[in-house]
Amino acid sequence: MSRPLQALIDLSALEHNLSVVRRYTPRSRVMAVIKADAYGHGLLRAAEALARADGFAMLELDAAVRLREAGYRQTILLLEGFFDMDELAWIEQYHLSVVIHNHEQLAMLSAARVRGRLNVFLKLNTGMNRLGFPLEQFPAALETLRANPAVDQITLMSHLAHADEPRGDASVAVQLQRFLAAAEGRHLPRSLANSAAILRYPETHADWVRPGIMLYGASPLPGTPAAELDLFPAMTVTTRIIAMQTLNPGDGVGYGLAFRPGRHMRVGIVAGGYADGYPRHAPTGTPVLVNGKRTQVVGRVSMDMLHVDLSDMEDAGIGSPVTLWGKGMPVDEVAQAAGTVAYELLCALAPRMQKVT
Ligand SMILES: Cc1ncc(COP(=O)(O)O)c(C=O)c1O
Numbered sequence: 001m002s003r004p005l006q007a008l009i010d011l012s013a014l015e016h017n018l019s020v021v022r023r024y025t026p027r028s029r030v031m032a033v034i035k036a037d038a039y040g041h042g043l044l045r046a047a048e049a050l051a052r053a054d055g056f057a058m059l060e061l062d063a064a065v066r067l068r069e070a071g072y073r074q075t076i077l078l079l080e081g082f083f084d085m086d087e088l089a090w091i092e093q094y095h096l097s098v099v100i101h102n103h104e105q106l107a108m109l110s111a112a113r114v115r116g117r118l119n120v121f122l123k124l125n126t127g128m129n130r131l132g133f134p135l136e137q138f139p140a141a142l143e144t145l146r147a148n149p150a151v152d153q154i155t156l157m158s159h160l161a162h163a164d165e166p167r168g169d170a171s172v173a174v175q176l177q178r179f180l181a182a183a184e185g186r187h188l189p190r191s192l193a194n195s196a197a198i199l200r201y202p203e204t205h206a207d208w209v210r211p212g213i214m215l216y217g218a219s220p221l222p223g224t225p226a227a228e229l230d231l232f233p234a235m236t237v238t239t240r241i242i243a244m245q246t247l248n249p250g251d252g253v254g255y256g257l258a259f260r261p262g263r264h265m266r267v268g269i270v271a272g273g274y275a276d277g278y279p280r281h282a283p284t285g286t287p288v289l290v291n292g293k294r295t296q297v298v299g300r301v302s303m304d305m306l307h308v309d310l311s312d313m314e315d316a317g318i319g320s321p322v323t324l325w326g327k328g329m330p331v332d333e334v335a336q337a338a339g340t341v342a343y344e345l346l347c348a349l350a351p352r353m354q355k356v357t
Helices: 011-023 035-039 042-049 062-068 087-093 103-111 137-148 170-183 196-198 331-337 342-347
Strands: 006-009 029-033 057-060 075-078 097-099 118-126 151-157 233-247 266-273 287-290 293-298 307-311 321-325 352-356
Touching: 011 042, 011 196, 011 352, 035 042, 035 057, 035 062, 035 342, 042 062, 057 062, 062 075, 062 087, 103 137, 103 170, 118 170, 118 293, 137 307, 151 170, 151 352, 233 307, 266 321, 287 331, 321 331
Parallel strands: 006 352, 029 057, 057 075, 075 097, 097 118, 118 151
Antiparallel strands: 006 233, 233 266, 233 321, 266 307, 287 293, 287 321, 293 307
16 A cells, blocks of 8 residues: 555646636636646646636746646746746747846847747736836836837736735725836736735736646635635545554653643654655644544644644544545645645645545
């Protein structure tokens, strides 16, 4: 028997979540964000389920090439553009679209001998201060692109720093207002919204929306469960109990004996640890399902194992099924208990984790 840990990827959940995006954004094209191996779900597997998207966005050139070679004909956008001139030949050959976010890229594009026509997403810094041209430099950048015969369609884009904050926060309004002011009169397609903005700020939807996390069934809105947004979890990590321990008062369990219940306690030892992508910093109390019922992780997560409290679960023992996150155990709850976000848990699955559909 092989180690029982696996991540089950639910393709119908991905498809369903794309339909939720469509429901919110009937007038926009949808660019499914599938960077980081589709947030840990597997690039080609996720692309197949999301094949009805109008485009795909990622930042790994090799992944973009693989996607094109797999036969996808939609827009494939490289979210960080290119890093050196050699990549432009690949970008041209595979008809990839690129973000241009700085002067170095503009200069490389002007100096390169691109014979085809490239679609460019020109990125503006409207306040997040991560990537993008400062607003005062944007008109010159746009003129440079327009003067470049290698450039075909230009789309204006920006990214929102605060879309997951409650409505009323000025930041989205301020970024949107700056973006609209820059874009005014340019008659170019626009793209701004990530998942949180898709759900919360319809005024940001524009021509292209760029959902990531909501496609995978996690909530982009802190405090709002994914189920309330009609999102289905696309990844369920399951495993089993592989050993049982009974703690007596005074006993502890795991490294450092960091958890000492001070009473009798049945503890299940679960196959799955931080070398699989379960967060080591998940504290005692992090929720987990055993036999479909909620209980908690106890003690320190180790490389290959973690421990769960089975004191109220007479029927649980070696072989009992465990869900670390996914169906029945929202990844957002596990992330919150571990002091992180679902994005990190999904993306951090280790290569040794078996993924099945
Ligand atoms: C530029 C850009 N657009 C869209 C997204 C998708 O964001 P989310 O997963 O929050 O929907 C990301 C993700 O980080 C991004 O960097």
